[in-house]
Amino acid sequence: xxxxxxxxxxxxxxxxxxxxxxxxxxxxxxxxxxxxxxxxxxxxxxxxxxxxxxxxxxxxxxxxxxxxxxxxxxxxxxxxxxxxxxxxxxxxxxxxxxxxxxxxxxxxxxxxxxxxxxxxxxxxxxxxxxxxxxx
Amino acid sequence: xxxxxxxxxxxxxxxxxxxxxxxxxxxxxxxxxxxxxxxxxxxxxxxxxxxxxxxxxxxxxxxxxxxxxxxxxxxxxxxxxxxxxxxxxxxxxxxxxxxxxxxxxxxxxxxxxxxxxxxxxxxxxxxxxxxxxxxxxxxxxxxxxxxxxxxxxxxxxxxxxxxxxxxxxxxxxxxxxxxxxxxxxxxxxxxxxxxxxxxxxxxxxxxxxxxxxxxxxxxxxxxxxxxxxxxxxxxxxxxxxxxxxxxxxxxxxxxxxxxxxxxxxxxxxxxxxxxxxxxxxxxxxxxxxxxxxxxxxxxxxxxxxxxxxxxxxxxxxxxxxxxxxxxxxxxxxxxxxxxxxxxxxxxxxxxxxxxxxxxxxxxxxxxxxxxxxxxxxxxxxxxxxxxxxxxxxxxxxxxxxxxxxxxxxxxxxxxxxxxxxxxxxxxxxxxxxxxxxxxxxxxxxxxxxxxxxxxxxxxxxxxxxxxxxxxxxxxxxxxxxxxxxxxxxxxxxxxxxxxxxxxxxxxxxxxxxxxxxxxxx
Numbered sequence: 001x002x003x004x005x006x007x008x009x010x011x012x013x014x015x016x017x018x019x020x021x022x023x024x025x026x027x028x029x030x031x032x033x034x035x036x037x038x039x040x041x042x043x044x045x046x047x048x049x050x051x052x053x054x055x056x057x058x059x060x061x062x063x064x065x066x067x068x069x070x071x072x073x074x075x076x077x078x079x080x081x082x083x084x085x086x087x088x089x090x091x092x093x094x095x096x097x098x099x100x101x102x103x104x105x106x107x108x109x110x111x112x113x114x115x116x117x118x119x120x121x122x123x124x125x126x127x128x129x130x131x132x133x134x135x
Numbered sequence: 136x137x138x139x140x141x142x143x144x145x146x147x148x149x150x151x152x153x154x155x156x157x158x159x160x161x162x163x164x165x166x167x168x169x170x171x172x173x174x175x176x177x178x179x180x181x182x183x184x185x186x187x188x189x190x191x192x193x194x195x196x197x198x199x200x201x202x203x204x205x206x207x208x209x210x211x212x213x214x215x216x217x218x219x220x221x222x223x224x225x226x227x228x229x230x231x232x233x234x235x236x237x238x239x240x241x242x243x244x245x246x247x248x249x250x251x252x253x254x255x256x257x258x259x260x261x262x263x264x265x266x267x268x269x270x271x272x273x274x275x276x277x278x279x280x281x282x283x284x285x286x287x288x289x290x291x292x293x294x295x296x297x298x299x300x301x302x303x304x305x306x307x308x309x310x311x312x313x314x315x316x317x318x319x320x321x322x323x324x325x326x327x328x329x330x331x332x333x334x335x336x337x338x339x340x341x342x343x344x345x346x347x348x349x350x351x352x353x354x355x356x357x358x359x360x361x362x363x364x365x366x367x368x369x370x371x372x373x374x375x376x377x378x379x380x381x382x383x384x385x386x387x388x389x390x391x392x393x394x395x396x397x398x399x400x401x402x403x404x405x406x407x408x409x410x411x412x413x414x415x416x417x418x419x420x421x422x423x424x425x426x427x428x429x430x431x432x433x434x435x436x437x438x439x440x441x442x443x444x445x446x447x448x449x450x451x452x453x454x455x456x457x458x459x460x461x462x463x464x465x466x467x468x469x470x471x472x473x474x475x476x477x478x479x480x481x482x483x484x485x486x487x488x489x490x491x492x493x494x495x496x497x498x499x500x501x502x503x504x505x506x507x508x509x510x511x512x513x514x515x516x517x518x519x520x521x522x523x524x525x526x527x528x529x530x531x532x533x534x535x536x537x538x539x540x541x542x543x544x545x546x547x548x549x550x551x552x553x554x555x556x557x558x559x560x561x562x563x564x565x566x567x568x569x570x571x572x573x574x575x576x577x578x579x580x581x582x583x584x585x586x587x588x589x590x591x592x593x594x595x596x597x598x599x600x601x602x603x604x605x606x607x608x609x610x611x612x613x614x615x616x617x618x619x620x621x622x623x624x625x626x627x628x629x630x631x632x633x634x635x636x637x638x639x640x641x642x643x644x645x646x647x648x649x650x651x652x653x654x655x656x
Contacts (some may be wrong), residue, residue: 061616068612069600080601 021048022057058082076100152230156223555582589613 009017024047028039044075076097079122261599563576565571596609614620619629630642644652 064612064615065599068596068608081152081595084595 017052020052024048149230152226156226555579558582
């Protein structure tokens with residue numbers, strides 16, 4: 001079960017899956033150190049497989065939600081819709097999204113002030129890219 | 136003769152008279168011979184007359200006509216020779232002309248006799264002893280009498296009344312004027328023959344008598360009366376009303392099409408009905424309150440299609456204070472109806488809002504208030520005004536949704552669970568084994584949560600698309616999330632698989648010639 005999934009994918013997906021597996025392993029190590037409980041290899045593999053499939057589901061759902069709202073870009077609204085099932089997660093995500101929105105507004109205000117002095121467009125795109133990457 | 140005995144299974148006057156005639160001694164040997172000859176000829180004529188009857192399209196089932204025609208033939212045999220009126224001839228006339236089962240119409244037995252007595256001898260004078268003439272004379276009555284069951288009962292009733300009028304008025308005239316009376320008495324005799332098939336048919340084929348619908352109407356009326364009495368007698372708590380309703384869910388499951396046979400009030404709405412449900416709840420609430428049947432409000436409610444769910448509790452608000460306790464129940468019932476109804480594609484956003492009231496109370500009250508203010512005024516403005524005036528605790532209609540949320544949580548559960556009875560019964564049926572009470576309760580809880588989640592999702596999907604109404608696209612999205620619709624299986628495939636043909640035609644657009652698509656996309 002742990003091996004089949006990787007073989008059905010193309011090389012890029014395999015690499016992606018391997019990366020996920022590695023990250024999950026690192027996280028499990030930290031948790032093991034914290035809780036003083038060891039993780040078996042099968043457990044880590046199971047968790048990584050689970051994470052990968054769930055990410056696939058999330059991506060499909062997000063795309064569906066965006067299309068449902070007649071948009072071609074996935075929005076924070078879509079993400080919130082996705083996370084509404086668990087209340088704590090929803091709260092966390094809404095807080096984060098509010099923070100980000102706040103940051104965006106502040107940055108836009110700062111940008112507008114700065115753009116009055118020099119080259120606005122290049123800086124805005126740079127800031128926008130930075131903001132997007134942070135998202 | 137034995138045929139006659141067999142055909143008349145019940146001891147009617149006819150059979151008794153027949154037996155008397157057959158067994159009693161006749162006065163003269165001439166009569167005896169004629170009687171014997173008549174009997175023989177009647178026996179001989181039985182197959183031929185029956186054939187004639189079948190030829191004239193009377194079915195063989197109608198023994199009455201056959202017997203009557205044979206009896207008339209026999210009578211002619213006899214009466215042709217006799218011109219004096221003896222008790223025997225009187226009895227024969229009674230037999231021949233009286234209806235098969237004249238229990239309901241005793242007056243008709245005596246009256247037409249003198250008319251027919253006048254008629255028959257006059258006819259016999261004109262044509263003597265000729266069967267051929269007799270047969271065509273009686274063919275029209277038989278055909279007409281046979282054709283009678285085909286037309287509606289209304290016509291029969293009309294003719295009966297006409298006949299009775301004629302009987303009252305025409306017969307004295309017919310006795311005096313035999314010549315003129317030919318037509319009238321013929322018509323009266325014809326009417327008589329018209330009238331008679333009513334009874335024999337109903338007697339001989341009781342299966343065709345349409346009694347069950349009458350019984351049902353009475354049951355509903357009595358039920359409403361009982362419920363009214365119960366509700367008036369006891370406090371309007373959900374549990375007390377559940378007991379008479381507990382017997383009803385089976386009826387509601389079976390009698391799907393009768394809206395007024397539903398169990399009442401907000402306590403137990405059936406799930407499988409969408410819009411007709413609020414109407415009986417509304418009407419019965421009004422009945423409880425006003426104490427008299429406000430059936431006019433029921434049809435009035437029916438006119439408001441979209442506002443049905445909200446109109447029902449709004450109507451309940453018109454009730455005086457003592458029923459305000461019932462109001463939260465009704466609202467909660469309406470909530471439950473809303474949650475259940477909204478899973479259908481035609482559910483409106485109002486249903487979503489009502490289902491949202493109990494759940495998102497903590498999180499976004501203002502958001503809900505705005506939404507609820509929106510549907511309530513737009514659907515039933517006059518009851519809304521009455522709401523404001525009658526509700527003392529809630530000065531604003533904005534507060535109205537909160538009151539049922541806080542106060543009516545337990546009756547809401549009852550109404551939910553009662554509404555889910557239908558699905559629980561389905562579940563127990565498909566389980567094919569007996570289920571414990573605890574299991575039923577768990578199933579109820581699960582179904583409850585499931586439907587709440589479902590409607591919540593639908594509402595959220597609609598809001599996500601910036602809409603206030605749930606549309607089929609939202610349902611498609613839901614089904615996709617449920618995994619029913621995948622990239623391989625589309626909605627149309629599911630429709631084809633599971634729904635009957637009529638729904639398929641409605642749901643799947645078909646392209647016809649001339650650039651016309653049905654149903655329109």
